[in-house]
Amino acid sequence: MKNSPLARRQFIKMALAASATVSSGLLSGLALAEPTRLFKISLAQWSLHKAFRSGEMDPANFASITRKLFNLDAIEYVNQFYFDSLSDKVVMQLKNQAKDEGIESRLIMCDGEGALGDQDAKARKKAVQNHYRWADAAQELGCHSIRVNAQSSGSWDEQMKAAADGLNQLAEYCAPLNLNVIVENHGGLSSNGKWLTGVMKLADNPRVGTLPDFGNFIINRETGEAYDKYQGVTELMPYAKAVSAKTNGINMQGNEPHIDYYKMMKIVTDAGYHDYVGVEYEGSDWPEVEGVHQTIALLERVHRQLQLDANKAV
Template identity: 25%
Template sequence: MNRRTFLQHGSRVLAAMPLYSLAKTAVQSIPAAALNRIGITTVCFRERFPATRSKGATAPPDGDLTLLTAPKFIADQLGLHNVEIWSAQFADMSLDYCRQIKSAAAAAGSRIIDIQVDGSENLSDPDASKRAASIVTIKQWMDRAAAVGAPRMRANTGGGPAAAWDVNRTADSFRQLAEYGKTIDVKILIENHVGYSADIDKVVQLAKAVNDPNCRVISDWGNTPSTSAADRLAGLSKLFPYLELVSAKELDFDDQNHHVSYDIVPLIKATEASGFRGIYSIEFYSNRPPRDVVAAAKDMAQTIAANISRA
């Protein structure tokens, strides 16, 4: 399930609701240089946000999160200070609210590294007027990214019939966004995610066509159709030349809170071997999430730290 499907249809009632650790200790054994390269998205804590909680689910006993309280929660529970935030969890669209998010992150010694934007916009729409309207909306989100202090923002390509895909049309949209981003110091990112961009080859085509250093790519480990480790790595490696951020996603977990979908270590090692020295942003998204999100994130942070360069 992708995030757009969640928004449109609501997630299924999970067989086992996530149980969030109440531990207050941070990940203290990870060197600071490694921690600087690890982050987490608020998508992981969607059951704590009323707007993204599973239909019929109850609030956690220790209270909800907001984008104003999430940075401190993440810093206290995980010792992580790179926070990625999800558009679906914004309580207010004003720039003043965005500046409050920036201040809340700073108060926790943290920073917002990216906004993951999901909505009805279609930057690939054949109708020029509809496409232009989508560009306007995404620019407004880029303004919010600037206000929260995020140097980058993910936008979806939109979609349509396979035969209607026109890389040049979509590239024109992203080229306009890249140019706008230069005026506010925000990069626009393409992710292997939904719509046309669910196809990694289309993401590569698009990045090549835009050909602008202010338009880069997010590699999402979980969003591939691969059924083997080799195929997954081969697909994701196509994104390496354009890589700005890694969505370090784990999918299905067993009852012991262990990730069972694929081994992330080869993905980390290959990404590092490509020369990438950016941030790995932890994400969990599937119908079988970890029972304890904080514990799973701590485990994942340790695995990432053990396999990345600290230079």
């Protein structure tokens, strides 16, 4: 249906409406000192992973792409796109481009560097050390955090203990860099809100926090075991230093069909979080750029409703 003439016409109408919505929202967003704005919007690089992987877009130009296509003023990098090319020169190029575009670098999402909760102490230490280069890059870029995973194995308690230890080791390195180490619910026990909350309590470190992702609460993809996403976000928000606004799709009404965005963003803002929320479009129903625009429009629409409801409550 998505490629039919009717669907295309519907999409064009949606896109035009979304464009107007985003433009009006971003005009207010330009004055970030606006006291009534409940949250701001950044772009997670993974939203454009197909374009970056295919070579259609250059990861070196992430900041300028964000400004040109979406006019957002904050970005979240993904280390996968710089894994083999990372160098001081590359970091400076990214830093200078972000500065030129007036864009804030918020964090680097780190994958593929080993299990921070490895049950083997030496392997765990090596995983911690593997993250150092990304921490150094994040500090130079002016980020506030690196996003990591809490992979482990063993029993509930064994995984919790090992993950907390690995996170604390990495936080010890990041503290002098004024960086946080934040964990995303990203599969396995990390997608169990109760378990990840327990890791936060056990780590008991102001530099260790969470990055709640609205769509990553599948604990076991083979069995389909999942955790309640609203309960999970509620549990993780007290430790949140960033938030990932995941959309796995956008329907013709402009909504995420499997996530009640108003309910989710009310949980976020009721927790006292009013910082950047990172758009992470991961659907296949629309091309990536259009999917990002629609996710931004959805967030702006929810923001307006939350503001209206807040005003009514006063």
